[in-house]
Amino acid sequence: xxxxxxxxxxxxxxDADAFLSVRDLHVSFxxxxxxxxxxxxxxxxxxxxxxxxxxxxxxxxxxxxxxxxLGLHNPLFTTIEGEILLEGQELTTAKESELEKLRGNKAAxxxxxxxxxxxxxxxxxxxxxxPFMKHTGASKKAAWERAVEMLGKVGIPNPKERAKDxxxxxxxxxxQRAMIAMALVxxxxxxxxxxxxxxxxxxxxxxxLDLLKDLQQEFGSAIIFITHDLGVIADMADDIMVMYAGxxxxxxxxxxxxxxxxxxxxxxxxxxxxxxxxDLSAPLTPIPGAPPSLLNPPTGCRFHPRCTxxxxxxxxxxxxERPLLAPDRASACHLTAEQxxxxxxxxxxxxxx
Amino acid sequence: xxxxxxxxxxxxVVILFLLSIVTFLLFFGMxxxxxxxxxxxxxxxxxxxxxxxxxxxxKSIPEQYGIFLHNLVxxxxxxxxxxxxxxxxxxxxxxxxQVWATMMDRLPTTLSLTLGAAVVFLIVGLGTGMVAxxxxxxxxxxxxxxxSMVISSLQIxxxxxxxxxxxxxxSHIFSKPAYNDFTANPITWFSxxxxxxxxxxxIFASQYTRMARSSMIxxxxxxxxxxxxxxxxxxxxxxxxxxxRGSLIPIVTIFGIDLGSxxxxxIITEFTFGLPGLGMLAVQSVQFSDLPLLLGVMLFSxxxxxxxxxxxxxCYAFIDPRVRLS
Numbered sequence: 001x002x003x004x005x006x007x008x009x010x011x012x013x014x015d016a017d018a019f020l021s022v023r024d025l026h027v028s029f030x031x032x033x034x035x036x037x038x039x040x041x042x043x044x045x046x047x048x049x050x051x052x053x054x055x056x057x058x059x060x061x062x063x064x065x066x067x068x069x070l071g072l073h074n075p076l077f078t079t080i081e082g083e084i085l086l087e088g089q090e091l092t093t094a095k096e097s098e099l100e101k102l103r104g105n106k107a108a109x110x111x112x113x114x115x116x117x118x119x120x121x122x123x124x125x126x127x128x129x130x131p132f133m134k135h136t137g138a139s140k141k142a143a144w145e146r147a148v149e150m151l152g153k154v155g156i157p158n159p160k161e162r163a164k165d166x167x168x169x170x171x172x173x174x175x176q177r178a179m180i181a182m183a184l185v186x187x188x189x190x191x192x193x194x195x196x197x198x199x200x201x202x203x204x205x206x207x208x209l210d211l212l213k214d215l216q217q218e219f220g221s222a223i224i225f226i227t228h229d230l231g232v233i234a235d236m237a238d239d240i241m242v243m244y245a246g247x248x249x250x251x252x253x254x255x256x257x258x259x260x261x262x263x264x265x266x267x268x269x270x271x272x273x274x275x276x277x278x279d280l281s282a283p284l285t286p287i288p289g290a291p292p293s294l295l296n297p298p299t300g301c302r303f304h305p306r307c308t309x310x311x312x313x314x315x316x317x318x319x320x321e322r323p324l325l326a327p328d329r330a331s332a333c334h335l336t337a338e339q340x341x342x343x344x345x346x347x348x349x350x351x352x353x
Numbered sequence: 354x355x356x357x358x359x360x361x362x363x364x365x366v367v368i369l370f371l372l373s374i375v376t377f378l379l380f381f382g383m384x385x386x387x388x389x390x391x392x393x394x395x396x397x398x399x400x401x402x403x404x405x406x407x408x409x410x411x412k413s414i415p416e417q418y419g420i421f422l423h424n425l426v427x428x429x430x431x432x433x434x435x436x437x438x439x440x441x442x443x444x445x446x447x448x449x450x451q452v453w454a455t456m457m458d459r460l461p462t463t464l465s466l467t468l469g470a471a472v473v474f475l476i477v478g479l480g481t482g483m484v485a486x487x488x489x490x491x492x493x494x495x496x497x498x499x500x501s502m503v504i505s506s507l508q509i510x511x512x513x514x515x516x517x518x519x520x521x522x523x524s525h526i527f528s529k530p531a532y533n534d535f536t537a538n539p540i541t542w543f544s545x546x547x548x549x550x551x552x553x554x555x556i557f558a559s560q561y562t563r564m565a566r567s568s569m570i571x572x573x574x575x576x577x578x579x580x581x582x583x584x585x586x587x588x589x590x591x592x593x594x595x596x597x598r599g600s601l602i603p604i605v606t607i608f609g610i611d612l613g614s615x616x617x618x619x620i621i622t623e624f625t626f627g628l629p630g631l632g633m634l635a636v637q638s639v640q641f642s643d644l645p646l647l648l649g650v651m652l653f654s655x656x657x658x659x660x661x662x663x664x665x666x667x668c669y670a671f672i673d674p675r676v677r678l679s
Binding site for chain 2: 070072076096100101102103104105108109111113116117118119120121122130131134135166168179182183
């Protein structure tokens with residue numbers, strides 16, 4: 001069994017061109033109930049100027065992966081194996097002081113809930129100016145001016161005055177804009193957005209997404225965009241990685257994954273998403289069962305207990321052997337490529353409308 | 354802010370007023386006649402009635418209360434013992450001393466004891482608590498946690514005599530606890546109070562250690578603290594600027610309560626070390642059914658607690674900008 005799981009995460013040599021390269025990442029937490037394998041053999045690459053969308057249910061390891069990239073996990077309870085290379089620099093073994101120089105500077109993060117993610121005790125301007133002072137050595141005054149400039153750039157009206165406000169004096173959308181200004185203040189090459197629009201109204205959500213796209217064009221950053229909203233990801237991302245139970249199950253460009261998804265889990269996600277242009281009388285089909293406990297993940301294919309296509313593979317392959325995710329366009333499923341195509345066209349697509 | 358303070362002060366005055374009524378009623382509910390204590394061995398109905406008349410106890414309760422309030426606000430020249438300027442609580446039944454003067458006489462002892470101990474237990478308590486939070490999970494943290502647990506289960510009447518026996522009577526390292534006027538000689542003031550300070554703050558500090566530790570650990574898990582780390586701020590900066598600020602709220606709350614009640618008199622500590630402060634006065638007033646003294650001590654300690662509460666609320670506004678607006 002162990003050899004099989006090892007094989008599942010078979011390391012692919014790091015892509016020399018990639019800006020960020022994650023190889024065979026394993027993250028586990030010690031908890032009172034046992035060891036939680038939050039990320040289990042994950043590999044992916046990201047190039048400059050591109051946006052990678054990571055989709056998956058809660059607990060699939062999306063956020064953990066990205067916190068690990070910046071080393072924001074709690075080292076007391078966390079074990080990390082594998083490689084994270086940012087421009088060739090190994091991050092899993094990097095010293096805390098090196099990570100500090102990198103965070104907010106070369107790689108920045110936007111969090112989900114801007115109300116709790118901004119400190120209530122300091123002004124918005126100060127919170128934006130702080131990383132700028134730290135990373136560029138700018139004076140207090142210059143950093144404050146930069147903060148005002150950034151607030152203007154993210155579309156806060158009257159930024160000079162609003163910079164003196166505290167986060168609770170901002171509306172939800174403005175707080176998220178301030179959060180984005182804070183993340184972009186040092187022109188990061190990598191921006192990790194962890195469900196940045198989940199806590200916002202739909203109208204504000206659209207504005208924030210547009211803002212992120214504009215800013216990406218201006219700054220040329222690579223973006224990792226985490227969400228569980230397939231609609232948002234179709235709008236934002238160049239590439240998609242679908243995660244399930246701590247590993248990637250499908251990967252490809254947006255049009256590949258959205259038009260011709262190959263993994264039963266992705267089919268399930270698409271099926272459970274309401275669409276305005278589909279037959280409105282057709283019920284949404286949720287994926288049966290619940291996400292597996294990562295304390296004791298299922299053997300073989302992590303998705304097999306919930307998969308309705310298991311019998312098409314035949315035998316005990318799904319139960320015993322973890323399917324591999326090849327580089328580039330790929331899905332980790334034992335179905336043959338031919339089967340995947342016919343099942344999607346004949347059984348899944350008609351229901352999506 | 355000013356309006357807030359004015360409102361709170363007016364509220365405090367109302368509470369003190371109500372409290373004085375309750376104290377008055379409770380006193381007369383006691384099955385004990387203070388005049389009997391003064392009457393002595395040759396007591397007869399006639400002399401008892403005399404004493405009642407002198408103390409004003411022969412008047413109706415509302416009338417007595419009215420006189421009390423009037424004296425408190427305007428002072429009085431009606432007392433046989435002499436004049437009594439406002440705030441006048443009258444003269445003690447037991448000692449015949451002016452109550453307010455007696456309290457002001459005892460106040461420096463209580464003030465020195467409380468403030469000195471408060472400085473020590475706040476610094477030591479918060480310091481060790483924060484070190485434990487900083488080194489969470491290490492041997493140091495576990496030692497501090499266990500140690501503070503043991504210490505906080507000790508009591509002053511246990512630790513106090515122990516310290517006295519070991520440090521004063523056996524080894525003569527320190528002088529016997531006593532209150533010496535600070536302005537007269539700061540050195541004897543300090544040496545006389547050091548043991549009470551150490552004992553009192555040992556017991557209080559352990560509580561602050563545990564609170565500071567848990568409050569810091571809680572704050573360190575806040576999302577905004579993670580954001581601060583995600584933008585590259587150093588661990589130290591995040592710890593002292595982001596997490597510390599939030600952890601202060603519960604600590605300031607408890608500190609206000611502790612300080613307020615200690616300022617009203619640390620009864621057990623004063624008795625243990627033989628320091629005649631307000632706490633001793635309070636016990637004495639109950640022992641001798643001494644109504645003027647009882648009212649004085651009672652209202653003074655209540656006023657201290659109310660004052661500390663107002664200061665705490667004002668501190669919240671300094672710590673948390675969200676409080677300033679609402």
